[in-house]
Amino acid sequence: MASTAAVPFWRAAGMTYITYSNICANLVRNCLKEPLKAEALNREKVHFSLSKWAGGKPEKPILRSDTPGV
Amino acid sequence: MAMAVFRREGRRLLPSIAARPIAPIRSPLSSDQRRINLHLFCREEGPLGVRSISTQVVRNRMKSVKNIQKITKAMKMVAASKLRAVQGRAENSRGLWQPFTALLGDNPSIDVKKSVVVTLSSDKGLCGGINSTVVKVSRALYKLNAGPEKDVKFVIVGEKAKAIMFRDSKNDISLTVTELNKNPLNYAQVSVLADDILKNVEFDALRIVYNKFHSVVAFLPTVATVLSPEIIEKESEVGGKLGELDSYEIEGGETKGEILQNLAEFQFSCVMFNAVLENACSEMGARMSAMDSSSRNAGEMLDRLTLTYNRTRQASITTELIEIISGASALEAAK
Numbered sequence: 234m235a236s237t238a239a240v241p242f243w244r245a246a247g248m249t250y251i252t253y254s255n256i257c258a259n260l261v262r263n264c265l266k267e268p269l270k271a272e273a274l275n276r277e278k279v280h281f282s283l284s285k286w287a288g289g290k291p292e293k294p295i296l297r298s299d300t301p302g303v
Numbered sequence: 304m305a306m307a308v309f310r311r312e313g314r315r316l317l318p319s320i321a322a323r324p325i326a327p328i329r330s331p332l333s334s335d336q337r338r339i340n341l342h343l344f345c346r347e348e349g350p351l352g353v354r355s356i357s358t359q360v361v362r363n364r365m366k367s368v369k370n371i372q373k374i375t376k377a378m379k380m381v382a383a384s385k386l387r388a389v390q391g392r393a394e395n396s397r398g399l400w401q402p403f404t405a406l407l408g409d410n411p412s413i414d415v416k417k418s419v420v421v422t423l424s425s426d427k428g429l430c431g432g433i434n435s436t437v438v439k440v441s442r443a444l445y446k447l448n449a450g451p452e453k454d455v456k457f458v459i460v461g462e463k464a465k466a467i468m469f470r471d472s473k474n475d476i477s478l479t480v481t482e483l484n485k486n487p488l489n490y491a492q493v494s495v496l497a498d499d500i501l502k503n504v505e506f507d508a509l510r511i512v513y514n515k516f517h518s519v520v521a522f523l524p525t526v527a528t529v530l531s532p533e534i535i536e537k538e539s540e541v542g543g544k545l546g547e548l549d550s551y552e553i554e555g556g557e558t559k560g561e562i563l564q565n566l567a568e569f570q571f572s573c574v575m576f577n578a579v580l581e582n583a584c585s586e587m588g589a590r591m592s593a594m595d596s597s598s599r600n601a602g603e604m605l606d607r608l609t610l611t612y613n614r615t616r617q618a619s620i621t622t623e624l625i626e627i628i629s630g631a632s633a634l635e636a637a638k
Contacts (some may be wrong), residue, residue, distance in 0.1 A: 278492070281480055
């Protein structure tokens with residue numbers, strides 16, 4: 234079949250398939266016309282706070298958000 | 304004479320009465336008449352030094368129980384409306400992972416070296432027992448999968464499970480996620496979360512523990528298993544459902560390994576999305592029934608308090624009547 238060295242460009246850049254499909258979806262959303270576009274972008278807002286743990290202790294939490302500081 | 308009255312009535316005539324001068328009554332009255340006047344004087348004293356038995360304490364309790372009942376009823380309505388909104392989305396999202404299970408099969412009992420248990424719970428409380436059941440299942444999975452050379456780590460979503468698991472499994476926690484419910488749940492959010500988990504945790508099998516929503520009163524803790532692409536390759540050599548993967552024709556320039564990797568990541572993201580929605584539904588349903596039983600309990604408590612209140616009130620009225628009548632008859636007898 235195809236050679237195993239031909240990974241898609243996005244995987245070579247370190248992205249997972251999920252990130253790749255999200256970027257594509259965002260592109261499609263940005264193609265919408267005005268009122269629907271604002272609604273669609275509003276609908277897909279991201280906000281959560283992640284914290285890694287090491288040895289039973291949480292480290293400083295990372296906030297992944299489109300609206301940081303809110 | 305007044306002092307004798309005080310002494311006779313004992314503790315019921317408290318310092319507040321003594322502080323108030325009863326000069327108007329120091330006229331040539333008998334002690335009984337004075338007693339009745341004192342009584343009439345101080346009947347409206349309320350909580351301080353009443354002659355009649357106080358109903359204030361019971362009244363306060365009734366007021367607070369009624370307020371609590373109103374609050375829990377309102378919370379139930381809010382949970383019901385939120386449930387209606389999320390339920391449609393959860394049921395529709397089931398179609399996202401069903402093709403994956405049809406293709407790859409479901410292997411909950413697979414034996415792998417590194418398992419990661421993803422526990423989904425809520426951030427807010429007052430939702431019944433759903434968070435503790437999820438934690439129980441997670442701990443059981445840990446016991447099932449731990450052993451020599453085998454490793455189990457926890458990823459915890461939600462404050463409530465974090466608090467419970469912190470107590471005894473804190474060394475096995477690798478990631479915690481909170482504030483997921485700040486914005487309405489959507490796929491973008493869950494996929495970023497899934498991406499973070501994939502990047503930060505090494506796993507052979509991911510077991511997602513959540514409450515599946517069957518109906519407003521029934522939520523079952525469920526485990527969804529997602530395998531990593533390497534394990535899928537290994538299993539497909541063994542045979543069974545995964546062995547049929549080779550019979551599929553692959554288009555384009557990709558190899559089976561790459562497609563499996565993409566599929567595994569996407570499967571994780573879809574399963575997480577469905578799990579998060581179902582968990583949210585179950586949380587709303589559990590909160591509805593918890594608040595409903597709480598309002599009912601408050602109603603029963605209110606009934607019992609009302610009975611006590613009425614009994615106390617009637618007893619005090621009867622005591623007053625007895626005293627007045629006995630005073631009056633004593634007067635007549637004295638005449």
